[in-house]
Amino acid sequence: MQLRVDALASDVTMQLKVDALKPHATTQQKADALKPDATMQLRVVRPEACGRRADRRRPRRKPSLPPPVARVTAAAAQRLAPLAEGLAPYARRLAPYARRLKPVYPRPGRTGWRRWVPSWRQWLGASLSAVGLTGLFLVVAYAATDIPENLNTYATQQDNVYFWSDGTPMARTGWVQRQAMPLKDIPEDVRWAVLAAENESFYSDPGISVKGITRALWRTVGQGDTEGGSTITQQYVKNVYLTQNQTISRKFTEAMIALKLDNRMSKDKILEGYLNTSWFGRGTYGIQRAAQAYYGKDVSKLDAGEAAFLASLLKGAGLYDPTLSKANHDRAVERWNWILDRMVKIGKLSPSERATYNTFPEPLKRNPLYDTGEQSDYLVELAAQYAKKAAHISDQQFDLGGYQIYTTFDRKRESALTDAVTKARKKAKEADPGTARTAHYGAASVATDGRILAVYGGPDHRTQGFNESNATTVPAGSAFLPFVYAAGLEHGVTKERGAPRQQVFPESVYNGDDGVPVITPEGPYWDRSGRKVVAHNDGKKSWGRISLRKALAESVNTPFMQLGMDTGLDNVRQTSEAVGLLPSSMGPQVPALSLGSSTPSAIRMASGYATFAAAGEHTEPYSVRRITLNGSAVKLDIPAARRAVGARVAEEVTQALSDSFHGAHPTAAPATAAVAGKAGTTADDTAAWYVGTAKSVSTAVVVYRMDLAKSLEPLPLKGLAGTSADSVPYGIWAGAMSPLG
Numbered sequence: 001m002q003l004r005v006d007a008l009a010s011d012v013t014m015q016l017k018v019d020a021l022k023p024h025a026t027t028q029q030k031a032d033a034l035k036p037d038a039t040m041q042l043r044v045v046r047p048e049a050c051g052r053r054a055d056r057r058r059p060r061r062k063p064s065l066p067p068p069v070a071r072v073t074a075a076a077a078q079r080l081a082p083l084a085e086g087l088a089p090y091a092r093r094l095a096p097y098a099r100r101l102k103p104v105y106p107r108p109g110r111t112g113w114r115r116w117v118p119s120w121r122q123w124l125g126a127s128l129s130a131v132g133l134t135g136l137f138l139v140v141a142y143a144a145t146d147i148p149e150n151l152n153t154y155a156t157q158q159d160n161v162y163f164w165s166d167g168t169p170m171a172r173t174g175w176v177q178r179q180a181m182p183l184k185d186i187p188e189d190v191r192w193a194v195l196a197a198e199n200e201s202f203y204s205d206p207g208i209s210v211k212g213i214t215r216a217l218w219r220t221v222g223q224g225d226t227e228g229g230s231t232i233t234q235q236y237v238k239n240v241y242l243t244q245n246q247t248i249s250r251k252f253t254e255a256m257i258a259l260k261l262d263n264r265m266s267k268d269k270i271l272e273g274y275l276n277t278s279w280f281g282r283g284t285y286g287i288q289r290a291a292q293a294y295y296g297k298d299v300s301k302l303d304a305g306e307a308a309f310l311a312s313l314l315k316g317a318g319l320y321d322p323t324l325s326k327a328n329h330d331r332a333v334e335r336w337n338w339i340l341d342r343m344v345k346i347g348k349l350s351p352s353e354r355a356t357y358n359t360f361p362e363p364l365k366r367n368p369l370y371d372t373g374e375q376s377d378y379l380v381e382l383a384a385q386y387a388k389k390a391a392h393i394s395d396q397q398f399d400l401g402g403y404q405i406y407t408t409f410d411r412k413r414e415s416a417l418t419d420a421v422t423k424a425r426k427k428a429k430e431a432d433p434g435t436a437r438t439a440h441y442g443a444a445s446v447a448t449d450g451r452i453l454a455v456y457g458g459p460d461h462r463t464q465g466f467n468e469s470n471a472t473t474v475p476a477g478s479a480f481l482p483f484v485y486a487a488g489l490e491h492g493v494t495k496e497r498g499a500p501r502q503q504v505f506p507e508s509v510y511n512g513d514d515g516v517p518v519i520t521p522e523g524p525y526w527d528r529s530g531r532k533v534v535a536h537n538d539g540k541k542s543w544g545r546i547s548l549r550k551a552l553a554e555s556v557n558t559p560f561m562q563l564g565m566d567t568g569l570d571n572v573r574q575t576s577e578a579v580g581l582l583p584s585s586m587g588p589q590v591p592a593l594s595l596g597s598s599t600p601s602a603i604r605m606a607s608g609y610a611t612f613a614a615a616g617e618h619t620e621p622y623s624v625r626r627i628t629l630n631g632s633a634v635k636l637d638i639p640a641a642r643r644a645v646g647a648r649v650a651e652e653v654t655q656a657l658s659d660s661f662h663g664a665h666p667t668a669a670p671a672t673a674a675v676a677g678k679a680g681t682t683a684d685d686t687a688a689w690y691v692g693t694a695k696s697v698s699t700a701v702v703v704y705r706m707d708l709a710k711s712l713e714p715l716p717l718k719g720l721a722g723t724s725a726d727s728v729p730y731g732i733w734a735g736a737m738s739p740l741g
Contacts, residue, residue: 381461448613487571515535580611615650618642673694
């Protein structure tokens with residue numbers, strides 16, 4: 001390098017100066033000669049200036065990021081800089097004393113082992129230093145710890161609970177059994193039972209227990225696990241922010257967050273969160289779901305004795321659920337007594353009140369929320385669909401849970417309907433197993449105010465997902481005739497093009513013979529194949545001239561096919577939709593529409609007949625009457641009644657249906673009973689119906705065959721629906737509506 005060359009040259013120059021001196025030169029003269037020349041320059045030259053070319057092709061290294069420890073240290077130093085500046089004068093004053101504490105080993109003036117024992121000053125200095133460093137570490141850790149913005153997904157997810165019309169639990173859905181409750185809805189006895197069991201100093205402590213943490217850390221170091229030592233604030237932090245891992249690092253983080261949370265959140269909010277996120281066993285989270293799982297009631301109805309038992313479960317549901325074993329029962333009773341005594345000790349239960357709780361409140365043997373049953377799956381499906389639509393709840397919001405859905409389903413009617421269908425299924429299987437294998441039964445009961453009271457959706461939702469009570473699968477057949485009758489009475493008829501409409505009455509007479517051609521103002525109605533369209537009666541029986549009321553009562557088809565043409569198929573369609581049938585289920589607008597080519601569901605058929613029983617006022621069928629979210633009401637769009645047909649028209653239809661019922665089943669109900677109903681069959685024998693109304697409730701039953709593994713086409717019934725005298729749909733209907741009259 002140029003630097004080295006210049007240095008060598010300088011040495012040679014100085015040596016020549018020394019040699020040039022006379023032999024008798026003094027020592028001072030030689031020293032002066034060795035001094036560097038004032039004009040001498042020391043040059044530092046880059047390597048490439050020395051003739052060596054740098055390798056310019058080698059890429060420059062990117063500066064590496066400092067390690068995490070360095071970043072944390074830098075952040076801490078930045079935060080503590082103002083503090084350090086303020087303490088600097090005091091540090092300078094203490095410096096002489098600190099130097100005296102500096103250990104000197106071996107200690108002078110001591111002999112033997114005493115030379116290595118620190119002095120009391122050194123012990124004091126070390127202790128003070130340890131305390132100071134520990135305090136400094138905790139201050140830095142507290143400042144560097146932030147409360148997480150997002151709660152654990154598992155801690156916020158809840159289940160949705162469905163209730164029968166009488167308010168009793170019906171079913172629940174969701175991965176987690178949890179229902180959050182506001183603290184104001186949780187009785188004080190329940191709150192203090194939990195506090196007495198877990199953290200009686202909750203309202204006065206800083207959010208952590210130093211003694212408890214020390215004990216937990218000691219157990220961790222000594223036995224490899226952590227146990228106890230947590231305040232309610234710490235347990236809440238663990239539930240909603242952290243994991244359940246039993247480690248020292250998690251315990252330390254838990255304590256730091258608990259301290260900060262205690263300064264930012266009120267004690268009541270912390271207690272509310274704890275009560276709503278804690279595990280109580282039986283698959284439940286939160287005090288509300290625990291109350292329902294163990295005692296079948298809401299938390300607001302718990303007494304102090306029941307609350308004390310639920311509080312004992314917080315120590316470990318697997319050890320204190322008394323239904324699991326005798327040992328559990330003994331532990332539960334012992335801890336129950338202890339908690340009640342603690343409530344007396346802290347002044348939250350008087351001795352006289354304590355004396356009333358001398359019998360252990362035995363919980364239910366099993367969680368009633370799990371008793372969903374096979375049919376309830378279909379009910380839940382209907383209610384969930386309606387709830388989301390009527391309350392404008394997105395699928396994502398609904399899946400997060402927390403909703404209480406109060407349905408319109410009547411437990412007794414549901415049981416009666418299910419039993420009736422089950423008996424029919426069993427009888428069919430015994431008579432003809434091959435035919436019964438492809439049999440399907442759909443049924444629904446709807447009140448005149450639109451409430452869906454009961455449905456039969458299928459044998460098992462796990463193996464048959466679609467709901468047969470809500471399926472638009474098979475034609476209504478002659479059960480559709482009341483809608484044609486109502487349309488004629490409502491709109492009148494016209495038999496000549498451009499002529500004014502004429503009013504139709506129940507006594508109006510039509511041709512009831514079999515095979516009568518359908519007539520239009522221009523003449524016979526021709527189908528696309530060029531053949532006249534004719535109507536046929538059941539059994540091809542001819543009735544001659546017959547009134548419309550009697551034709552409906554006797555289920556004579558030919559008059560209604562002509563009535564539909566005279567009324568206008570568009571009016572038939574409009575009336576059918578007005579009383580409750582869905583537009584999507586309506587058949588083509590051809591003469592066969594009047595004979596039931598439409599495919600309404602059992603729910604919609606029951607709703608249509610219910611409109612006639614409600615004096616022509618139609619209310620859309622609904623399955624949910626109220627929804628709450630964690631106890632707060634959710635706005636729900638309940639359908640309102642509207643005029644579908646005139647009251648006189650509805651009364652005339654109901655009277656004709658009453659004639660039909662009493663004529664076919666004269667001994668089934670008293671002659672004065674307000675019971676109306678009609679059977680329905682199809683020309684190709686692929687479906688059999690019975691729809692009728694009694695006591696302001698309309699029920700529709702359909703029986704059909706379909707091999708779902710091969711096709712969605714209906715199959716012939718082959719006697720599965722019985723005979724006109726012993727109709728299977730009517731038997732199911734009567735069983736579901738009993739007693740009649």
